[in-house]
Amino acid sequence: MQKIKDGFMIRKIGGQIMAVPTGARTSDIHGMIALSESGELLWKALENGSDAQALADILTDNYEVDRQTALADIEKFLDGLKEQGALE
Amino acid sequence: MIGCEHFGDNYFNQLRLWASEHEAPLTVTFELTPFCNFNCVMCYVRLTKEQAKAQGEMLTAKEWTEIARQAKEMGTLNLALTGGEPLSHPDFWEIYGELNKMGFLISLLSNGSLIDEAAMEKFRRYGMPYLVKLTLYGASNETYKRVCGSDDGFTRISKAVDLLKEANVPVKMTATIVRENADDLQEIYRFAKEKGVPMQHSISVVKSSRGAVNTAESSRFAFSDFPDELSIEDLEKNKYPLLESPFAWCASYKTSFWMTWHGYMQMCSFMNTPSVRYSGNLVSDFRSLNSLLGKLSSPAECESCEDKEFCQRCPGILCAESGHPERISNSLCDTAKRLNELYKFRKGELI
Numbered sequence: 355m356q357k358i359k360d361g362f363m364i365r366k367i368g369g370q371i372m373a374v375p376t377g378a379r380t381s382d383i384h385g386m387i388a389l390s391e392s393g394e395l396l397w398k399a400l401e402n403g404s405d406a407q408a409l410a411d412i413l414t415d416n417y418e419v420d421r422q423t424a425l426a427d428i429e430k431f432l433d434g435l436k437e438q439g440a441l442e
Numbered sequence: 443m444i445g446c447e448h449f450g451d452n453y454f455n456q457l458r459l460w461a462s463e464h465e466a467p468l469t470v471t472f473e474l475t476p477f478c479n480f481n482c483v484m485c486y487v488r489l490t491k492e493q494a495k496a497q498g499e500m501l502t503a504k505e506w507t508e509i510a511r512q513a514k515e516m517g518t519l520n521l522a523l524t525g526g527e528p529l530s531h532p533d534f535w536e537i538y539g540e541l542n543k544m545g546f547l548i549s550l551l552s553n554g555s556l557i558d559e560a561a562m563e564k565f566r567r568y569g570m571p572y573l574v575k576l577t578l579y580g581a582s583n584e585t586y587k588r589v590c591g592s593d594d595g596f597t598r599i600s601k602a603v604d605l606l607k608e609a610n611v612p613v614k615m616t617a618t619i620v621r622e623n624a625d626d627l628q629e630i631y632r633f634a635k636e637k638g639v640p641m642q643h644s645i646s647v648v649k650s651s652r653g654a655v656n657t658a659e660s661s662r663f664a665f666s667d668f669p670d671e672l673s674i675e676d677l678e679k680n681k682y683p684l685l686e687s688p689f690a691w692c693a694s695y696k697t698s699f700w701m702t703w704h705g706y707m708q709m710c711s712f713m714n715t716p717s718v719r720y721s722g723n724l725v726s727d728f729r730s731l732n733s734l735l736g737k738l739s740s741p742a743e744c745e746s747c748e749d750k751e752f753c754q755r756c757p758g759i760l761c762a763e764s765g766h767p768e769r770i771s772n773s774l775c776d777t778a779k780r781l782n783e784l785y786k787f788r789k790g791e792l793i
């Protein structure tokens with residue numbers, strides 16, 4: 355199970371989607387995380403905790419993508435989030 | 443590919459483009475207070491209690507929060523807090539705490555003297571600034587005493603830099619060089635290097651256009667104070683491109699605003715004309731301001747002026763120097779003239 359740390363706010367400005375750390379979260383994360391539309395969808399799911407299989411369900415429900423590709427993309431996405439320090 | 447990466451420069455550039463296409467206030471400055479715990483000779487903002495009273499009432503914490511809420515709706519991302527000394531505002535932490543919940547990138551423009559351990563504790567609780575820009579006034583407590591009337595200003599700012607760096611907050615420093623601290627310039631750079639903080643200095647101090655009494659006239663340096671040091675390359679670098687419209691150089695035009703401590707929306711710190719009184723409806727205030735700005739023209743004299751390549755005549759600077767963005771100022775013209783003469787002299791066109 356993976357979960358996004360608390361203290362982020364999703365903002366949309368000029369067609370761009372960004373996760374902005376707020377309050378105490380700014381102590382460990384500097385700057386913002388840029389998300390794509392699908393990234394935002396998964397981020398929302400991860401706010402309440404989710405795993406690769408459940409995320410793959412979301413992707414295959416919303417986009418025309420086969421499960422295997424979805425799972426591979428999700429792995430990269432989760433790695434990206436980890437790298438940015440956004441996962442608990 | 444599911445996008446998730448650090449929001450870097452290319453994203454910021456796209457945002458700026460969007461903001462200028464849509465006239466959205468991407469960058470906003472809140473001038474929280476006209477008061478300061480320092481008393482610097484060249485300050486063009488700081489007011490005394492009596493001067494402030496004559497100009498208006500300070501916005502309340504509630505009003506700042508409401509302005510921020512509306513700005514956010516309009517697309518504001520970068521929010522700078524300044525003053526006077528913003529941390530000297532009696533409700534600073536209340537305001538700061540609220541703003542930090544809203545998802546802005548907050549930068550703080552400060553003299554650093556109030557950033558101590560207790561302040562850092564509060565930053566940890568309410569949110570670390572995205573960037574802190576500190577103004578440095580000298581490289582010793584003696585100079586601080588001379589320039590700002592503070593006994594331990596330098597000790598405090600040194601401490602502030604250490605604390606901020608420890609907390610991984612990006613810090614930048616700017617020094618304003620006036621006659622009273624000119625001898626410290628080298629030491630100032632040495633200090634910045636030792637602390638690992640990017641440093642810039644400026645020698646231009648604008649006149650006080652807003653009712654504050656500073657000593658810009660006697661304290662500031664003009665370029666023309668050290669012509670011998672300016673090479674032809676320096677002068678080439680100081681040339682300004684021709685100005686097709688008053689705001690041709692200005693990156694802030696229609697994409698930012700500055701809210702004064704008493705609730706006047708203006709474009710930048712220098713330009714108090716035109717301004718629009720905050721009405722409670724930020725969208726319409728911003729529209730009114732931009733429409734007034736759009737009507738400004740360059741001073742008629744500039745059209746045929748031979749020195750214009752050496753003149754820093756954006757509407758903000760004109761306003762600070764002459765009191766109106768469409769009026770020229772003798773000091774600006776004199777400087778441009780001297781630089782142009784020097785340039786011609788260096789090129790051998792003038793003997």
Ligand code: SF4
Nearest residue numbers: 692694710756758759
């Ligand atoms: S000082 Fe001049 S260039 Fe800078 S924001 Fe004001 S008008 Fe624009």
Ligand code: SF4
Nearest residue numbers: 744747750753775778
């Ligand atoms: S030197 Fe004076 S007249 Fe010439 S461009 Fe500058 S402000 Fe205008």
